[in-house]
Amino acid sequence: MVQHLLHQLKYNNQPEIGERLGQVYGRELSVVALNREFDLIVPVPLHRTRLRHRGYNQSAQFAKGLSAALNIAWDESVSIRTQGAATQTRKSKAERWENVKDVFSIKPRSPLADKRVLLVDDVITTGATLEACGQHLIAGGCASVSIACIAEAQ
Secondary structure (H helix, E strand, O other): OHHHHHHHHHOOOOOOHHHHHHHHHHHHHOOOOOOHHOOEEEOOOOOHHHHHHHHOOHHHHHHHHHHHHOOOEEOOOOOOEOOOOOOOOOOOOOHHHHHHOOOOOOOOOOOOOOOOOEEEEEEEOOOOHHHHHHHHHOOOOOOOOEEEEEEEEE
C-alpha cells in the first residue's frame, strides 16, 4: 500500500498524498510529544530541472503536512540542490554517497542558526541523500538535525 501511495505521489501528479501522509505522521509524532523537539522542518530539495518536470517536490509536500500537524514552520528554500544527480536506483551505498556528496548547499542567510531541524524525505534507502543534505545543514549552523521519512526501501 505504501509503495502504491509513493508511486502516486512521485509519478502520477498527486501531491496531496504527500501532504496527507505528513499530517498523519505529524499527529503520531505529537502523541509522543516530539512536536516540541524541532524548530524548523526542511525537505530534501529537488534539482530545479526535476522540480520543473514534476511540478512539485514530494518531500516538500510531506513537510507541509508535518508542519500543519506539528505547528512547526517549514522552509523548502533553506537547502538547495545545486546539481542534478543520476538516479540512485540500482546503485550501491558507496555509489549513492558519491552521487550526492556535493550536490547540496545552503541558501545564504538561511534561518538555520541554532535551529533544531527536522530533515524530511519521501524514502530512505541507504541514507546517503539525507546524510549529504544533513551535513550541509549542520555546516550552515543549525543546532541539530533529525530525520523523518515516509518509508524505508528494502
